[in-house]
Amino acid sequence: MEEHTNNELxxxxxxxxFLLKTPSSPRDLYEEYFLKNTFAxxxxxxxxxxTDSKETNNFEYIKxxxxxxxxxxxxxxxxxxxxxxxxxxxxxxxxxSIGEKGAPLRNAFSGQGKKYGGLIFTSQRAVEALGHxxxxxxxxxxxxxxxxxxxxxxxxxxxTTRTLTPLRDKFLPFATIYGDExxxxxxxxxxxxxxxxxxxxxxxxxxxxxxxxxxxxxLVGEQRRDIIPRTLMSKTLDENQRINVDExxxxxxxxxxxxxxxxxxxxxxxxxxxxxxxxxxxxxQDIESSRQQQQGHQxxxxxxxNSNDWPHDKxxxxxxxxx
Numbered sequence: 001m002e003e004h005t006n007n008e009l010x011x012x013x014x015x016x017x018f019l020l021k022t023p024s025s026p027r028d029l030y031e032e033y034f035l036k037n038t039f040a041x042x043x044x045x046x047x048x049x050x051t052d053s054k055e056t057n058n059f060e061y062i063k064x065x066x067x068x069x070x071x072x073x074x075x076x077x078x079x080x081x082x083x084x085x086x087x088x089x090x091x092x093x094x095x096x097s098i099g100e101k102g103a104p105l106r107n108a109f110s111g112q113g114k115k116y117g118g119l120i121f122t123s124q125r126a127v128e129a130l131g132h133x134x135x136x137x138x139x140x141x142x143x144x145x146x147x148x149x150x151x152x153x154x155x156x157x158x159x160t161t162r163t164l165t166p167l168r169d170k171f172l173p174f175a176t177i178y179g180d181e182x183x184x185x186x187x188x189x190x191x192x193x194x195x196x197x198x199x200x201x202x203x204x205x206x207x208x209x210x211x212x213x214x215x216x217x218x219l220v221g222e223q224r225r226d227i228i229p230r231t232l233m234s235k236t237l238d239e240n241q242r243i244n245v246d247e248x249x250x251x252x253x254x255x256x257x258x259x260x261x262x263x264x265x266x267x268x269x270x271x272x273x274x275x276x277x278x279x280x281x282x283x284x285q286d287i288e289s290s291r292q293q294q295q296g297h298q299x300x301x302x303x304x305x306n307s308n309d310w311p312h313d314k315x316x317x318x319x320x321x322x323x
Contacts, residue, residue, distance in 0.1 A: 118152030215244035
């Protein structure tokens with residue numbers, strides 16, 4: 001039991017990395033990154049490292065403990081999520097009844113005269129909003145699967161793409177994800193202009209009214225830049241190159257109440273635990289050092305007391321020696 005306690009005290013803590021954000025759902029890529037990877041630091045810059053670190057070529061490979069400290073609070077826009085859900089519902093046209101066997105599916109994203117040919121995502125929160133609809137919106141799988149056949153999902157970067165991909169695979173298996181190499185909204189807008197107009201060459205090349213081209217639905221928060229819709233609908237473009245963009249606010253962001261206090265508490269908790277652990281570790285090391293010194297003294301005493309050549313004090317017994 002004592003040995004276990006000493007081992008626990010001698011184990012340096014894994015240093016934290018504070019993520020000033022709300023955890024993304026269903027998975028947070030920043031958290032996964034720090035949990036899965038190790039990081040190289042010059043060993044001379046650290047006196048302590050986790051027990052699972054290893055030194056190679058004067059480097060230590062350490063792990064970090066990700067700790068979330070939300071700065072903002074995010075909530076879904078319930079009314080607009082209902083609007084979004086309605087876009088997936090089938091609509092009847094030309095005498096067809098909804099759900100009629102053999103009738104082609106028509107909704108906002110599918111069928112002749114569809115309203116939208118794709119969706120635009122520039123935040124993981126927007127992806128979460130779509131996921132909420134697909135998970136809890138009671139939309140039949142045959143509808144989402146059929147809808148995905150001609151659906152384009154434009155994303156601004158790899159993080160958004162990695163969050164979107166599992167949803168695409170589960171609910172929209174035929175949809176195409178495009179644009180993850182863009183990096184910025186402006187770059188994504190130009191990628192969309194080039195890519196989307198090639199998908200509709202009749203309207204783009206033959207000069208038909210751009211209103212015949214399906215638009216794009218941009219899922220956004222209430223705070224966003226307008227670079228994408230402004231670029232895609234710019235009057236400097238030829239009319240047949242313009243792409244109509246509708247923005248739908250699907251989540252809202254507010255400042256997290258008590259953030260400063262929470263952040264201070266988290267930092268202080270780490271500092272206090274680090275100081276306590278360091279103090280206990282040093283105390284344990286001092287005790288162990290003292291114990292080893294005592295054992296050394298005892299060994300010397302035994303060796304010297306057994307030696308006939310060792311000068312004993314005349315006033316002492318045969319078992320007492322001077323050190």
